[in-house]
Amino acid sequence: xxxxxxxxxxxxxxxxxxxxxVALCVAILADNTLENMRTRGIQSGFGFLSQPAxxxxxxxxxxxxxxxxxxxxxxxxxxxxLKVALIGIILTTILGVLLGVGRFSQNILIRGLxxxxxEIFRNVPLLLQLLMWYLLLVEFLPTAREAEPxxxxxxxxxxxxxxxxxxxxxxxxxxxxxxxxxSPEFLALLLGLVIYTASYIAEIVRSGIASVPRGQHEAxxxxxxxxxxxxxxxxxxxxxxxxIPPLTNQYLNLTKNSSLAVAVGYPELVSxxxxxxxxxGRAVECIAVIMAVYLTLSLLTSVLMNAYNRRAAIKER
Amino acid sequence: MVTWLRTNLFNNTFNSAVTLLLGTLLxxxxxxxxxxxxxHAIWVADAEQCNAARGTGACWGVVTEKYRVIIFGRxxxxxxxxxxxxxxxxxxxxxxxxxxxxxxxxLAALWLGVLVVFFALMHGGIFxxxxxxxxxxxxxxxxxxxxxxxxxxxxxxxxxxxxxxxxALPVIRxxxxxxxxxxxxxxxxxxxxxxxxxxxxxxPEGFSIDVLLRVLVAMILFAAAYLAExxxxxxxxxxxxxxxxxxxxxxxxxxMQRKIILPQALATVxxxxxxxxxxxxxxTSLVTIVSLYELTGSLDLAVNSDPNWMxxxxxGYLFIAxxxxxFCFSLSRYSQxxxxxxxxxxxx
Numbered sequence: 001x002x003x004x005x006x007x008x009x010x011x012x013x014x015x016x017x018x019x020x021x022v023a024l025c026v027a028i029l030a031d032n033t034l035e036n037m038r039t040r041g042i043q044s045g046f047g048f049l050s051q052p053a054x055x056x057x058x059x060x061x062x063x064x065x066x067x068x069x070x071x072x073x074x075x076x077x078x079x080x081x082l083k084v085a086l087i088g089i090i091l092t093t094i095l096g097v098l099l100g101v102g103r104f105s106q107n108i109l110i111r112g113l114x115x116x117x118x119e120i121f122r123n124v125p126l127l128l129q130l131l132m133w134y135l136l137l138v139e140f141l142p143t144a145r146e147a148e149p150x151x152x153x154x155x156x157x158x159x160x161x162x163x164x165x166x167x168x169x170x171x172x173x174x175x176x177x178x179x180x181x182x183s184p185e186f187l188a189l190l191l192g193l194v195i196y197t198a199s200y201i202a203e204i205v206r207s208g209i210a211s212v213p214r215g216q217h218e219a220x221x222x223x224x225x226x227x228x229x230x231x232x233x234x235x236x237x238x239x240x241x242x243x244i245p246p247l248t249n250q251y252l253n254l255t256k257n258s259s260l261a262v263a264v265g266y267p268e269l270v271s272x273x274x275x276x277x278x279x280x281g282r283a284v285e286c287i288a289v290i291m292a293v294y295l296t297l298s299l300l301t302s303v304l305m306n307a308y309n310r311r312a313a314i315k316e317r
Numbered sequence: 318m319v320t321w322l323r324t325n326l327f328n329n330t331f332n333s334a335v336t337l338l339l340g341t342l343l344x345x346x347x348x349x350x351x352x353x354x355x356x357h358a359i360w361v362a363d364a365e366q367c368n369a370a371r372g373t374g375a376c377w378g379v380v381t382e383k384y385r386v387i388i389f390g391r392x393x394x395x396x397x398x399x400x401x402x403x404x405x406x407x408x409x410x411x412x413x414x415x416x417x418x419x420x421x422x423x424l425a426a427l428w429l430g431v432l433v434v435f436f437a438l439m440h441g442g443i444f445x446x447x448x449x450x451x452x453x454x455x456x457x458x459x460x461x462x463x464x465x466x467x468x469x470x471x472x473x474x475x476x477x478x479x480x481x482x483x484x485a486l487p488v489i490r491x492x493x494x495x496x497x498x499x500x501x502x503x504x505x506x507x508x509x510x511x512x513x514x515x516x517x518x519x520x521p522e523g524f525s526i527d528v529l530l531r532v533l534v535a536m537i538l539f540a541a542a543y544l545a546e547x548x549x550x551x552x553x554x555x556x557x558x559x560x561x562x563x564x565x566x567x568x569x570x571x572x573m574q575r576k577i578i579l580p581q582a583l584a585t586v587x588x589x590x591x592x593x594x595x596x597x598x599x600x601t602s603l604v605t606i607v608s609l610y611e612l613t614g615s616l617d618l619a620v621n622s623d624p625n626w627m628x629x630x631x632x633g634y635l636f637i638a639x640x641x642x643x644f645c646f647s648l649s650r651y652s653q654x655x656x657x658x659x660x661x662x663x664x665x
Contacts, residue, residue, distance in 0.1 A: 015488035022492060033518045107332045108325040109339050123645035124638045125599040127606075128613055132634045139631070256504040262606060270506055283514035290507045298502035 033284070048280050049074075055275055057267045059183055070276060074289060077272030081293075084186065084268060085255040088193045092254060093247075095198040100205025101231060114202065121199040127260050130192035134264040137184040144175045159183045185266035189258065197254045204246045208239035240312050248305035252298055259290075269293060364625045371628070379629040380636045383619040387637065390455015390615035396447065400458040403438040406431055411465060415651060428469065435462070451529040455610035455618070457640065459529075463611065464598040467536035468544070468590075474537065475544035480574065482545065483552055493545075500542035505603055508535045513607040532604050540597050547589035551582035585659060591652030595645050602641075612637050 037044055049071040057064045060076040061083065102114035121129070138157055142148075147156045154161040154169055160182040161169040169179030212235050220230035259270040273286040280286075327333040357374030359366045362382035370376065380387070389397045410431045413419045439458070442448040454462075481493030500508070512535035517525060555578055563573035583590075605614035616633045620626055 011486050015486050018489050018492060029519045032521050033515075036518045036520075036522060039522060106325070106328055107335055107339075109336055109343070113339065113343070119646065120642070123595075123642045123649065125602040125613070125641055127602040128634060128638055128641065131613070132631070132638070135631055135634065259504040259506040260603070262506065270504065270510075274510070277510075277514060283510075284518070287507060287510055287515060290510075291503045294504060294507070295499070295502040 037284075042281055044282070044284065046285055048282055048285070053276070054279065057272065058265075059186065059267060070280075073272050073276065074269065077267060077269035078293060080266065081255070081258055081268040081270075084189055084193070084258050084261070084266070088190055088197070088254050088258070089251050091190070092194045092197040092201060092250075095194060096201025096250075097205050099198060099202035100209065101236075103202070103206045104209060104231070106227070118199045118202050121195055122203075126192060126196045126257055127263060129196055130188060130260055130264055133191045134184065134188035137188050144171065147171065147176070154179075157184065160187055183266070185261070185264050188264050189261045189266045189268075192260075193254050193257055197250055197257075200250050200253075201247065204243055204250065205239070208241075208243035209235055211242045212238045244305065244309045244312055248302060248309075251305070252301050255297055255301070256294060367629060375632050375635075376629045377632055377636075379620065379626045379632050383623075383626060383633070384636075386456075386619035387612070387616050387633065388456045390459065390610040390618060391453045392455060392458075393447075393449060393453065396441075396449060399438045399441070399446065399449075400454070400456075403435045404458040404461055406438075407435055407461060407465060432466075451527050454529065456615040457612055459609065459611040460598070460601050463533060463536060463601040463604065464594065466533055467540045467597050467601075468594050470533070470537040471541035471544050474541040475548055476579065478541060478545035479548035479552055482549055497542045497545050500539055501546070505539055505600055506606060508539050509603060509607050511535060528607075529609065532607060532609055536597070536600070536604075539600075540593065543596075544590065544593050547586050547593055548582065550589065551584075551586035552578065554585050555582055587659065588652045588656040591648060591655065595648050595652075598644060598648070599641065612640065 034044075036042075050069045052067050053070050053073040054066050055073070056066050057073060057076050059080065061079045062076070064072060064076045099114045099117060102110045105111050105114075137159075141155060141157045144154070144156045144158055147154045149169070149171075152163045152168055154171075154176050156176070158175070158181070161176050161179045162182065163169060164180035167178050167180075169176050171177075209231075216234055216238065217230055220234040221227075225233065258268055261268045262271040262274055265271070270290055273290050277283050277286045326336045353373070354375050357370060359370050359374060359376050359378050360381065362378040364378075367376035367378050385394065385397065389400055392400055410428065414424060414428075437443055438446070439454060440449060440451070478493045478497055481489050482497065484490050484493070509532065512531040513528070516531045516534070520526065559577055559581070560573065563577045568576065601611055602613040604611055605617070608614070610618050616630075616637050620630045620633050
């Protein structure tokens with residue numbers, strides 16, 4: 001009885017009980033899984049990673065053929081995830097900051113448009129937006145034959161063709177030759193991610209700027225700075241301290257949300273893993289790969305952004 | 318009027334130029350949207366008229382023709398009054414739960430009661446209602462069911478996780494931290510894949526659970542990790558003195574949490590909880606990917622099956638986008654209202 005009243009001992013009892021409970025749950029689940037896999041004849045292990053994948057991947061950074069092994073397919077998927085995430089993060093930061101700063105414009109038209117943008121794109125599910133962009137790109141754009149160049153670029157049902165190192169795209173017969181082609185799947189995913197995430201970043205930037213005392217703005221005006229200079233040199237740098245931590249979360253969200261590509265057929269990691277599950281039945285292993293990769297990406301992003309955050313934080317003695 | 322225009326639109330050359338440029342673009346966009354969406358649009362379910370208006374006007378006929386399938390999914394046509402009534406009931410309860418005067422202990426009991434009635438209505442099998450299996454449920458009722466049950470189910474779990482993460486006991490703190498960070502580090506899709514591919518493997522042989530239940534469990538586990546962080550924020554906002562005062566009154570840990578700490582912590586994070594609810598509501602659209610026909614899935618179901626209307630999917634998307642927007646926008650307005658209420662109380 002006295003043992004039970006001792007807070008320290010009680011704490012240890014709770015902790016041991018919690019550990020046992022978790023261990024028991026894990027053991028039961030693992031046991032069931034192994035049993036089920038045996039009765040259903042599902043093979044386990046990561047050995048399949050070295051077998052040929054047998055499916056093609058429509059776009060990849062370094063080229064991929066169906067005779068190459070699964071681990072290369074996963075790597076290609078990861079490359080595509082990183083590609084869309086990196087470009088997405090850059091574009092969404094630019095758009096989000098512009099929209100957030102726009103909420104402080106003297107021009108009521110700009111303020112109103114920025115507010116409307118935020119409210120509309122934040123309140124419609126990302127998946128639905130992705131599907132809509134994809135539909136717009138593949139249904140309502142002209143075919144390559146009817147396309148007219150715009151600033152040297154072609155935007156057609158086959159995607160966006162851009163000039164690349166002096167190589168100008170030109171119409172040739174039924175298609176477009178030259179330049180570099182961006183697939184409609186990639187374009188839809190990028191558009192959806194950037195436009196959706198920017199609405200969140202705009203709010204983060206707005207509240208960050210709002211947290212800077214008004215006196216700072218007035219002082220900048222008194223020094224004779226223009227409004228643009230005051231925003232760029234005085235208000236934004238101070239707002240950064242409030243902005244960076246939630247901004248990191250949005251970068252992570254964008255990267256994780258790129259997994260919705262499975263719905264529009266852009267071959268990033270999750271989409272490749274999904275195909276692999278359907279082909280090999282190795283669900284446990286493929287899902288483990290997805291989770292391990294995303295956990296590593298989250299960890300890396302937070303480490304990098306925390307380092308930056310430390311630099312931006314107020315230096316106090 | 319002139320001064321208003323001066324200060325808000327034309328206060329210097331740059332702003333005047335921006336106003337003119339944006340104004341022209343806006344006017345152009347709005348006239349086109351008006352022309353396509355309203356003026357030249359076809360409002361009746363007539364495929365020929367729609368075909369004729371292609372490119373110049375929208376075909377809202379697809380909505381008037383298919384709205385029952387879009388809203389109720391695969392639920393049997395003659396029985397659709399049941400999901401309608403059940404959803405209305407659930408929404409009334411959600412609305413009541415948003416009002417402070419109903420925040421009483423009996424609200425929890427009411428939730429339980431309403432859920433029983435909801436399932437009885439949807440599933441049938443009693444009171445002479447025919448049985449409708451869960452794989453036939455769909456559309457808006459499923460969206461609302463998944464969203465509200467995920468948050469309601471995640472709530473108790475997230476309170477334990479948040480308390481655990483703040484706990485002085487290292488083992489419990491680590492377990493809770495690992496859970497929260499693990500779930501928050503991976504995309505929802507991978508958790509849903511787990512529900513669809515792995516949960517069946519986790520269960521003892523011969524024991525299978527319904528796909529709806531599996532997805533619901535996955536959504537609860539996912540939402541709980543995010544909600545736990547919101548609640549932890551509230552717990553951190555409670556001054557140390559509150560804990561010390563409670564301890565000096567001789568309250569035990571759970572008494573202290575229940576009577577002193579949690580009520581204050583939860584009240585400060587109501588806006589955060591609402592935001593969590595909004596994102597869960599939007600996230601339900603992902604269950605389409607593991608083949609449950611909620612709103613997004615039921616639209617595909619309604620439009621793809623019929624060659625007459627396949628070409629007018631965009632109009633269908635816009636229709637459900639408007640539904641999602643209606644829900645999420647009202648919820649976010651409500652959460653802003655709550656935030657103002659909380660701030661006003663703090664001043665007094």
